[in-house]
Amino acid sequence: MRIDVVSIFPEYLAPLELSLIGKARQDGLLDLKVHDLRDFTTDRHRTVDDTPYGGGAGMVMKPEPWAQALTAVAAGRSEDAGDARAASDAGAAGPPGSAGKPVLIVPSPAGERFTQATAHELAEEDQLVFACGRYEGIDERVLEWASEHFTVRPMSLGDYVLNGGEVAVLAMVEAIGRLLPGVVGNPESLVEESHSDGLLEYPVYTKPSSWRDRDVPAVLLSGNHGKIAQWRRHEQYRRTAERRPDLLVEFDAGKLPRADRTAFSDLGYDVVDGRLLRRPDA
């Protein structure tokens, strides 16, 4: 997979050189380049923002540097921002998206929510481009223009406001990158994680079995794999009901075995038409 990130703070993306994502880049599993938006400005001060039309607080990111940058990174597949700029200036690579539309992800608190399902979906793409906004965001016309050449997806990390898109990109690239084949050593560990099956993960423990008067649940030491699997499933139900009951609304309970229905019943949920319904008295 190819990923391009455009930002006015390229150094903010330095953590993507570390750990599993850094190793994936070294191993050639992920081709990730970070570009400085200011390299695509034409004035002496390398200006990327201006005052908002209609007045109001804050500054807005100017459209032309974004058009230059996005044209270059999408079309040029360049090795660095300098090359990308040259490709854009020369018009050498033609319009972006001419060989299949790359996905342009625009981090925004006003975007669709980024979830584990989104991460799986985006991990199937050949090329992702991330446009990191700052200030009050990017001139809206950039997204309209870009949609001719990219599949544009404004995307939110959650219902809060960050100072810029970089932190959101770090999170999204990590979530997507770890799903690429070969990035995580044991692919089994991706299957049992929180959100992989619409539930939160069960609690985990390691040695010693007794620590500061707290014992690991006995079933985990029993060696009975059937019982361990059932305990873990029921812990997933308990934890999800306690911490994220909103997730249970979408949970498909139609094929749950009797013991699992009982576990949900103990938590105050009945299975009705394959869905979990919280009992009013629970």
Ligand code: SAM
């Ligand atoms: N005025 C914008 C609004 O209310 O929608 C917020 C701008 S915010 C201060 C600056 C930039 O941070 C945004 O353009 C976006 O790139 C990023 N950002 C802020 N919150 C975010 C979130 N929850 N998810 C993704 N990106 C976010």
